[in-house]
Amino acid sequence: MTTRSEPEDGRPGPGLDAVMSERRHLVNLAYRLLGSLTEAEDAVQETYTRWYGLSREEQDAIESPGAWLTTVAGRVCLNVLGSARVRRETYVGEWIPEPLPGRDEWISGRTGGASVDPADRVTLDESVSLAFLVVLESMTPAERVAFVLHDVFCHSFAEVAVIVGRSPAACRQLASSARRRVRAARPSPAVAGRHADVVGAFKEAWEAQDIEALIGLLDPDATAVADGGGLAATFLHPIEGGERIAHAWAELARRRADGMTLLESTVNGRPGLVAQQDGVTVTVFGFEVTGDRIRHIWVVRNPEKLSRWTVGPARPPRGGGERGGSLLENTPPTEGGGGGRDPS
Incomplete structure (x- = not known):
């Protein structure tokens, strides 16, 4: 200006x-x-x-x-x-x-x-x-x-x-x-430390394609909402129910794309996740955690909303260096996995 x-x-x-x-x-x-x-x-x-x-x-x-x-x-x-x-x-x-x-x-x-x-x-x-x-x-x-x-x-x-x-x-x-x-x-949110623990556990279960662990971390009435703005592939309608979300996310892990990594990061002051394709942030995941479970997941893929994210500043997975492989690609999950396009 x-x-x-x-x-x-x-x-x-x-x-x-x-x-x-x-x-x-x-x-x-x-x-x-x-x-x-x-x-x-x-x-x-x-x-x-x-x-x-x-x-x-x-x-x-x-x-x-x-x-x-x-x-x-x-x-x-x-x-x-x-x-x-x-x-x-x-x-x-x-x-x-x-x-x-x-x-x-x-x-x-x-x-x-x-x-x-x-x-x-x-x-x-x-x-x-x-x-x-x-x-x-x-x-x-x-x-x-x-x-x-x-x-x-x-x-x-x-x-x-x-x-x-x-x-x-x-x-x-x-x-x-x-x-x-x-x-x-908005029910009472989880304390900051517990929020981070739940998001970290969700990431690990997602990478492991552990559906039972994912279900255990999601509120039964959880919702997942994605925003691609018509500029990036993603599901257009909310996915409702912890079990449906768990199956959809496990399917994404099975369809992971080359060069994609998932990292823990801060999203609007709260623990979240970012997906990076060859070092460029392509998806941001925000979470609302109540108690010990995830109540809402917000998936932002609209590139116009990701212009302020740096290349590779996020934290690596807990317990050591970066894990190989990636989680996300622009392929729809199976019908049984929740429907719609993937949230990456």
């Missing part, structure tokens, strides 16, 4: 440091609101474009540039959410939020692999877990904006009202409704 650092008279712009220091906050906010880092970056760029489109007198009149930027970014995101709901009705297959790599695993999706400015990194916490973002997708745009601004970023309902264009009381009701959705959709 190109911005004007100084006005034509050569003097620093009003609150320049304060304005630019808001960038990371705005990226964090926009990603949680939109579920797409690409769209979030565009929203933040639009926000700064509007700031630098103001005259010097208009900028001087703004008491808090940070509050102004947040208000504008919120409104931009609200508009994007409205149009996104229409676009996703024509999306090929299921739509899953764009997954984020761990802190040390970023590459730039727009600068040809250059290092990423820390201001462009999203803070990884509970509010960016895939499970949380998927629940946010079920909300109306107004609910999502009110909930994220108030419950995640601690803005007052008076501030939220300015962004959403409703009364503070109405915004309070929106956030309350959103809160109920979150509570209803």
Whole structure:
């Protein structure tokens, strides 16, 4: 993004440091609101474009540039959410939020692999877990904006009202409704260490094609959802039931492709898996673990959502070096294995 650092008279712009220091906050906010880092970056760029489109007198009149930027970014995101709901009705297959790599695993999706400015990194916490973002997708745009601004970023309902264009009381009701959705959709998650153990055990059972072990690690009502966006082969409809998922994943292991490796990694701040073909990340797997079992698996293969994943930073399998072979290929599993195309 190109911005004007100084006005034509050569003097620093009003609150320049304060304005630019808001960038990371705005990226964090926009990603949680939109579920797409690409769209979030565009929203933040639009926000700064509007700031630098103001005259010097208009900028001087703004008491808090940070509050102004947040208000504008919120409104931009609200508009994007409205149009996104229409676009996703024509999306090929299921739509899953764009997954984020761990802190040390970023590459730039727009600068040809250059290092990423820390201001462009999203803070990884509970509010960016895939499970949380998927629940946010079920909300109306107004609910999502009110909930994220108030419950995640601690803005007052008076501030939220300015962004959403409703009364503070109405915004309070929106956030309350959103809160109920979150509570209803998300049982208590597993502790972080146990989450990693379950995902690691799932990987080992998958590689071993151990169907019984896979079934034991999956909740009986587990679901697997994949997002290829019409740009990568995958199953178009969710696979429901732990036993069906276990058979489908075991079939994938039997049809493994040359040059494919499966590695443990961090996905939106939680333990997950990545599949790499000849060193390039082609699939990201996110998991929701409750208790000792996997409740949801999210499979992201849309290459437009994987542009920020590095080549080969993920952890090797436990207990030693890389295992030979691979797990995934673009071949449908058998009918008995759950149907649909494979999630790699």
